[in-house]
Amino acid sequence: MTPSAALARPLQALYDVPAPAKLNLFLHITGRRPDGYHLLQSVFMLIDWCDTLHFELRTDGIISRTDLHDAQAPGVETLPAEDLCMRAARALQAACSTSLGVHISLEKRIPSQAGMGGGSSDAASCLLALQRLWGVRLPAEKLKTLALSLGADVPFFLSGGHAWVEGIGEHITPITLPEASFVVVKPGAGVATQNIFSASDLKRNTVNATMLDFAAHANGQIFEFGHNDLQPVAQRICPQIDQSLEWLESQQLKGRMTGSGSAVFAQILHDQALSSAPGEWKIKKCRNLEIHPLADW
Known part of the structure; x- marks a missing residue:
């Protein structure tokens, strides 16, 4: 079976897909690579402040997005046309060589420029949901590499839980934290x-x-x-x-x-x-x- 082989008949839609934020319990910068990327150590902790995404299948190959909020409401952030969610969808579409597309509706609750990983979490949930929607599956390591190409925090949100994170964000060790x-x-x-x-x-x-x-x-x-x-x-x-x-x-x-x-x-x-x-x-x-x-x- 090839990496992009279909798992099942594509779904028509997936609704109410969560994308949780994270908090860094600490964040140490331990060095810098020759290419300019910073080396870090941190514990990333998932919290229940979430964005919500909805996915509707398109058979024309087009990837589109709607922001589910009133753009005139005070304090509401308008997302750029090519946010991480859109980039994730295009990258997965190319990696799986699928002719299918999607319309993404995003209800943004996690604030941007906050250090909470909202955009990275949206991208990770997008990758997971679109594999189901399109009936495709990338091997875990290839999916992690694709995620890292989108942003250093994206692989963490694919890891399933809290983690000790090192390198530029690619070295992820699961940990358990007390409820708080x-x-x-x-x-x-x-x-x-x-x-x-x-x-x-x-x-x-x-x-x-x-x-x-x-x-x-x-x-x-x-x-x-x-x-x-x-x-x-x-x-x-x-x-x-x-x-x-x-x-x-x-x-x-x-x-x-x-x-x-x-x-x-x-x-x-x-x-x-x-x-x-x-x-x-x-x-x-x-x-x-x-x-x-x-x-x-």
Whole structure:
């Protein structure tokens, strides 16, 4: 059977496909490759803040997308015409040599420029859903290579759960995390990832940690391990990150930034009450997920 061989007769549609966000419990930059890519260590944790995607089969080979929101609504982000979801669909279509197309409807809830991996998660869910919709299947390693070509975070969202992540994002080791609740704060301003990684003052030589180091903090301190090397640069570029961390401190919470920001988070009690915050901020109480909702796909 060839990699693009049909698994079954194509479906007509798939609805309500979730794409969960992630939080970086820590993010260490340990070096830089000759090609400019940064080497990292991190724990990626899935949370229940999700985008939702719908897929309708097209037999004309065309790939199209609709954003399911009111473009005039305050705080709503309009996606670019060629977002990661569209790129993922085109890449899979080419890799499987299928003549089928798809219309994708995307309900975007995860904020962009937040460090939560929303676009990467959308792309991963797109790859998984379209294999079902089109009745095709790529071998796992080829799918991972395709995912990595789309973005460093995309392979994680195909891995099925929380993970210890190294390299440029391609070395993924599954881990188990205790159930916990968090508050995630996304200020109005965002941060472009490229601006963070290109900064001259970014620390790029943090000493390598080990999974044993991380596990040693399992007795109630697992969510306070390490630090985020990107945070000082992001705080300089985006002062609202400081304001968000100060708001968490006012709630008696110790926060840190996820990814390249600008979202910050802190562990909370599930029923913990929180005071109000600036209206343009997005604040959401979340729980971590035991596994990715599409783990068996």
